[in-house]
Amino acid sequence: xxxxxxxxxxxxxxLALTVGSLYNIFNDKSRRSIPGILDPLQTQxxxxxxxxxxxxxxxxxxxxxxxxxxxxxxxxxxxxxxxAGKLAPRDLALGWGAVAEYNGSIDFHWRQSGRWYFWRxxxxxxxxxxxxxxxxxxxxxxxxxxxANKKVKSVISKISQGDHIHLxxxxxxxxxxxxxxxxxxxxxxxxxxxxxxxYVTEAEILD
Numbered sequence: 001x002x003x004x005x006x007x008x009x010x011x012x013x014x015l016a017l018t019v020g021s022l023y024n025i026f027n028d029k030s031r032r033s034i035p036g037i038l039d040p041l042q043t044q045x046x047x048x049x050x051x052x053x054x055x056x057x058x059x060x061x062x063x064x065x066x067x068x069x070x071x072x073x074x075x076x077x078x079x080x081x082x083x084a085g086k087l088a089p090r091d092l093a094l095g096w097g098a099v100a101e102y103n104g105s106i107d108f109h110w111r112q113s114g115r116w117y118f119w120r121x122x123x124x125x126x127x128x129x130x131x132x133x134x135x136x137x138x139x140x141x142x143x144x145x146x147x148a149n150k151k152v153k154s155v156i157s158k159i160s161q162g163d164h165i166h167l168x169x170x171x172x173x174x175x176x177x178x179x180x181x182x183x184x185x186x187x188x189x190x191x192x193x194x195x196x197x198x199y200v201t202e203a204e205i206l207d
Contacts, residue, residue, distance in 0.1 A: 031162075032104055033105065034071045035101040037095075037097060040069075041068075043064060045062040045063065045064050047170075048062060049062075056177060056179070057176060058174055060170075060173075060174050061175070062172055063185055064170065066196075068096070068168075068198075069166045069206075071095045071100040072092055072162060072163045073140060074117065075091070076093075076113070077089060078115075083179050084144075084181070087146055088144040088145050090157070090159075091112055091115060091144055092142075092156075093143070094165075096139055097138075099130060099136055100139075106129070106130070107122055112142065115195065117141075137190050138187050138188055141184075141187070142195045144198065145198055146198065147203075152203045156203055163205050165206060166202075167198065167203050171185055172197050183196050183198070
């Protein structure tokens with residue numbers, strides 16, 4: 001037989017586990033939805049920056065000024081074991097429009113690997129509020145994030161899945177000795193070279 005004190009302890013433990021589970025459910029930002037996020041803005045730009053990583057000099061050519069508000073669908077860190085990892089230590093998978101609005105109600109499975117992002121749903125019928133596969137790809141993207149300075153790098157390092165963020169900077173091409181990164185400048189492409197390469201000059205976690 002349980003003593004009265006032990007029964008009270010068990011009840012309190014059950015209550016604590018229940019409250020903890022409910023907290024995790026209601027604060028699971030990976031299932032977050034944010035309505036009303038507009039498409040990224042890009043305007044023609046000129047100019048360039050020069051970066052030095054070790055003994056390697058890289059030229060960063062501005063293609064378009066880029067302003068994006070987005071829901072963070074997934075994040076991926078890359079080790080600084082090669083030039084790409086030192087240049088852009090984080091990739092962010094971002095969504096806007098209907099993808100951001102219905103991310104919480106559609107059972108998306110987001111992931112990133114090898115500088116790509118991937119998504120799937122258990123049934124394509126789930127996509128009805130958004131449209132078809134092409135509509136998901138048009139309203140989401142994988143982004144190689146190049147911080148312009150230490151302040152931006154610090155903010156980028158704090159971004160988590162489910163955050164509502166705002167980034168400003170440039171879509172860029174990066175070239176150096178035996179290294180080339182070319183940014184996508186289209187929201188409708190997919191596959192190789194469909195990732196945005198963003199030289200970020202301003203970064204903010206909105207909520």
